[in-house]
Amino acid sequence: MAARKEGECCEDLRRERAKCSFNKEELTYLMDGGKDKTLHRRKIEDIFLADPEFLDPIRPEYMSHEERYNNELRKACHMIRKFNENEDMQQLVGEMEGIRSLMGSGLGVALTKDGNPLALHFVMFLPAILGQGTVEQQGYWMSRAWTGEIIGTYAQTELGHGTFLRGLETTATYDSNTQEFIIHSPTITATKWWPGGLGKTVNYAVVMAQLYTQGKCHGVHPFIVQIRDEETHQSMPGVTVGEIGPRLGMNTNDNGFLRFNQYRIPHTNMLMKHSQVLKDGTYVKPANDKLSYGTMVFVRVAICFDAYRQLQRAVTIATRYSAVRHQSELVPGEPEPQILEYQTQQYKLLPQIATVYGIMFAANDVWNTYNEVTGNISEGNLAYLPELHALSCGLKALSSTDATNGVDVCRLACGGHGYLATSNLPRIYTTTTAAITYEGENTVMWLQVARYLIKSYHDAQKGHRLQQSVSYLTTQSASAHATADLSNTALVAAYKQAVSVMVSNAAAHLQDHISKGAVFEKAWNSCSVYLVKCAQAHARYYTCEKFVDGVNRAELSEGTRTVLLRLCRLYLIYHITINQGDFLRSGALTGGDISSLEKEMADILAALRPDAVSLVDSFDIHDRVLDSSLGSWDGNVYQRLYNEALKSPMNQTDVPQGYYKYLRPLMKANL
Numbered sequence: 001m002a003a004r005k006e007g008e009c010c011e012d013l014r015r016e017r018a019k020c021s022f023n024k025e026e027l028t029y030l031m032d033g034g035k036d037k038t039l040h041r042r043k044i045e046d047i048f049l050a051d052p053e054f055l056d057p058i059r060p061e062y063m064s065h066e067e068r069y070n071n072e073l074r075k076a077c078h079m080i081r082k083f084n085e086n087e088d089m090q091q092l093v094g095e096m097e098g099i100r101s102l103m104g105s106g107l108g109v110a111l112t113k114d115g116n117p118l119a120l121h122f123v124m125f126l127p128a129i130l131g132q133g134t135v136e137q138q139g140y141w142m143s144r145a146w147t148g149e150i151i152g153t154y155a156q157t158e159l160g161h162g163t164f165l166r167g168l169e170t171t172a173t174y175d176s177n178t179q180e181f182i183i184h185s186p187t188i189t190a191t192k193w194w195p196g197g198l199g200k201t202v203n204y205a206v207v208m209a210q211l212y213t214q215g216k217c218h219g220v221h222p223f224i225v226q227i228r229d230e231e232t233h234q235s236m237p238g239v240t241v242g243e244i245g246p247r248l249g250m251n252t253n254d255n256g257f258l259r260f261n262q263y264r265i266p267h268t269n270m271l272m273k274h275s276q277v278l279k280d281g282t283y284v285k286p287a288n289d290k291l292s293y294g295t296m297v298f299v300r301v302a303i304c305f306d307a308y309r310q311l312q313r314a315v316t317i318a319t320r321y322s323a324v325r326h327q328s329e330l331v332p333g334e335p336e337p338q339i340l341e342y343q344t345q346q347y348k349l350l351p352q353i354a355t356v357y358g359i360m361f362a363a364n365d366v367w368n369t370y371n372e373v374t375g376n377i378s379e380g381n382l383a384y385l386p387e388l389h390a391l392s393c394g395l396k397a398l399s400s401t402d403a404t405n406g407v408d409v410c411r412l413a414c415g416g417h418g419y420l421a422t423s424n425l426p427r428i429y430t431t432t433t434a435a436i437t438y439e440g441e442n443t444v445m446w447l448q449v450a451r452y453l454i455k456s457y458h459d460a461q462k463g464h465r466l467q468q469s470v471s472y473l474t475t476q477s478a479s480a481h482a483t484a485d486l487s488n489t490a491l492v493a494a495y496k497q498a499v500s501v502m503v504s505n506a507a508a509h510l511q512d513h514i515s516k517g518a519v520f521e522k523a524w525n526s527c528s529v530y531l532v533k534c535a536q537a538h539a540r541y542y543t544c545e546k547f548v549d550g551v552n553r554a555e556l557s558e559g560t561r562t563v564l565l566r567l568c569r570l571y572l573i574y575h576i577t578i579n580q581g582d583f584l585r586s587g588a589l590t591g592g593d594i595s596s597l598e599k600e601m602a603d604i605l606a607a608l609r610p611d612a613v614s615l616v617d618s619f620d621i622h623d624r625v626l627d628s629s630l631g632s633w634d635g636n637v638y639q640r641l642y643n644e645a646l647k648s649p650m651n652q653t654d655v656p657q658g659y660y661k662y663l664r665p666l667m668k669a670n671l
């Protein structure tokens with residue numbers, strides 16, 4: 001692939017690449033999950049990127065809201081057709097997981113830039129049918145949805161409630177006479193609001209509604225609801241649907257609103273894998289009433305993968321640019337250095353590269369846990385569901401926050417040019433930050449993790465055995481760190497000790513409030529800032545542990561392992577130094593330890609500096625996927641910036657219309 005070939009680049013990047021101390025391909029294979037997968041990915045990228053149908057006539061930023069939507073919809077539909085029509089492609093991509101990674105954050109973002117109108121169909125509608133439908137329902141709906149005969153979304157959030165699902169107001173009332181559910185939006189705040197693709201694209205939705213049968217409410221349940229006519233695409237009688245208007249980013253996702261007026265759907269349209277309404281209206285309870293939240297758990301895990309891939313793109317752009325950009329003087333009289341020579345610039349970028357790996361190893365682990373736990377659930381074992389919920393909430397919150405902050409650091413690291421749309425950093429940012437809000441706002445996610453930590457802590461106090469990810473809460477050790485051991489194992493132990501002490505402090509604070517007469521929920525709210533910190537420290541510990549395990553287990557040559565170990569070490573130390581209060585207060589580390597680690601971090605930055613460009617090269621991101629004037633393989637930054645500016649529609653004429661209409665009358669007013 002042209003964009004990946006050695007040699008075709010500017011002198012700065014050529015010299016950077018010549019310094020590489022490790023085997024880049026090995027890291028690429030590690031990230032893809034094996035050499036075969038890398039080769040498959042590249043082949044698919046070649047096929048898709050060679051197709052002119054995926055080119056934009058002009059930059060989407062110059063299009064109107066509706067033109068942008070139509071442009072992305074055209075490409076999204078072509079993507080699906082190409083996939084369905086091409087048997088080789090299907091073999092290459094594999095089944096469901098394949099199309100998701102194909103259309104997801106890598107190649108998918110290159111093809112549909114500011115939100116894919118069909119994304120929710122693949123990310124949530126199909127998974128909801130699979131996770132919530134009976135075998136018969138899966139058979140019927142999947143066969144129609146998989147080919148794109150019907151297109152759906154996941155309609156849960158309402159104008160009045162996103163976080164608090166028990167507060168949703170849309171009702172689904174069973175009428176045993178006609179064997180139908182009546183879907184209704186009783187108030188303005190019951191209006192479904194936000195679902196991706198809902199505005200103009202989809203004709204079906206999984207609607208989450210309060211189930212009423214035999215006069216009783218049984219809480220939120222999923223229903224397949226037809227929104228638009230399959231022939232005319234007009235909204236169904238009793239359904240009001242539209243688009244919610246421009247957003248910070250992801251503007252071609254056509255997020256929508258939806259209202260129902262006593263709209264009837266057949267009995268068979270309730271997704272009944274976990275709970276059922278019998279034809280006579282009898283309600284059959286699920287094994288656990290949170291099983292209807294299962295689709296969200298799946299997407300929270302998927303978001304972790306998306307988060308690190310977005311960060312990969314941003315840090316590739318910023319690192320290559322930092323090797324090409326020369327500014328100021330390091331030593332008076334000497335030529336202006338590459339900005340990557342500044343230690344502060346290395347401190348901005350190298351931790352982001354490390355973060356990509358930290359999230360990746362942790363996300364792989366949570367994905368394995370997800371598959372194991374959902375396998376257990378289908379065999380009736382729900383014991384590990386709470387742990388999976390806590391892990392997926394914690395890692396979703398950590399990965400989306402780290403990636404968002406990291407992308408912004410990368411933008412800032414590019415100075416003024418990072419603010420340009422053609423750097424692609426603004427779009428990467430607006431896409432990444434959305435994940436802080438969707439699929440469970442992060443503060444709310446942290447509080448779910450904290451709830452699990454406090455519960456586990458109390459279980460430990462009672463002598464119960466804890467699940468693996470929190471087993472460290474059984475070993476209370478507030479004693480000062482005695483040895484000078486600062487190995488990776490010792491640092492992970494220090495993380496555990498810091499969280500352990502924080503959780504026990506939080507439990508004591510809670511108890512204190514309760515002893516003074518507060519009810520538990522009020523006490524919880526009074527401690528919630530600290531509880532969020534506990535949850536964040538726990539998710540960080542978990543990520544550090546998975547990073548260390550991941551590097552130890554990876555099959556790598558010595559040079560490659562050395563560079564990955566440096567990144568791992570940087571990650572461990574970086575987060576200790578920025579949260580040093582937690583380590584000092586818990587006695588997990590001493591001031592002397594932290595001073596040693598700070599010195600070591602400076603050495604690691606210097607040691608990683610020569611490999612910086614090669615490290616981002618090993619992410620193996622095609623130029624079209626990067627879509628950046630600053631980050632291309634060849635480093636031809638200035639010419640690209642200039643060429644892109646020339647493409648502005650405003651530069652197609654010398655004197656703009658606005659001059660004659662507004663400026664000239666002002667400027668000539670006194671003549």
Ligand SMILES: CCCCCCCCCCCCCCCCCCCCCC(=O)SCCNC(=O)CCNC(=O)[C@H](O)C(C)(C)COP(=O)(O)OP(=O)(O)OC[C@H]1O[C@@H](n2cnc3c(N)ncnc32)[C@H](O)[C@@H]1OP(=O)(O)O
Nearest residue numbers: 100103104118119122163165290293302306389438439440
């Ligand atoms: C062309 C093809 C293209 C294809 C592209 C393909 C790409 C593919 C690539 C992939 C890229 C991806 C991204 C890109 C796409 C963007 C998509 C954007 C999607 C955005 C979608 C959304 O945005 S969709 C709405 C999400 N909206 C929430 O996310 C609400 C949060 N709000 C709650 O989730 C609940 O409201 C909340 C707080 C838990 C409290 O729920 P609650 O009040 O009922 O419960 P309580 O707090 O009382 O808790 C009572 C007990 O339940 C326990 N528990 C609670 N939940 C549990 C659970 N799930 N499992 C087990 N246990 C659970 C808890 O731990 C307690 O346990 P205990 O009692 O033992 O302590």
Ligand SMILES: Cc1cc2nc3c(=O)[nH]c(=O)nc-3n(C[C@H](O)[C@H](O)[C@H](O)COP(=O)(O)OP(=O)(O)OC[C@H]3O[C@@H](n4cnc5c(N)ncnc54)[C@H](O)[C@@H]3O)c2cc1C
Nearest residue numbers: 154155156157161162163194195196434438439440441443
């Ligand atoms: C780009 C995008 C795409 C989306 N796609 C979909 C979709 O496809 N389908 C869908 O159904 N929804 C979708 N959503 C909606 C999304 O899931 C919700 O916006 C999200 O769950 C947050 O809910 P909310 O907007 O009601 O925020 P709120 O809950 O009102 O949050 C506002 C503030 O209150 C705080 N807060 C709320 N509750 C608590 C609490 N218990 N404790 C402490 N603080 C609290 C939050 O931390 C936050 O700071 C999307 C949203 C976005 C931005």
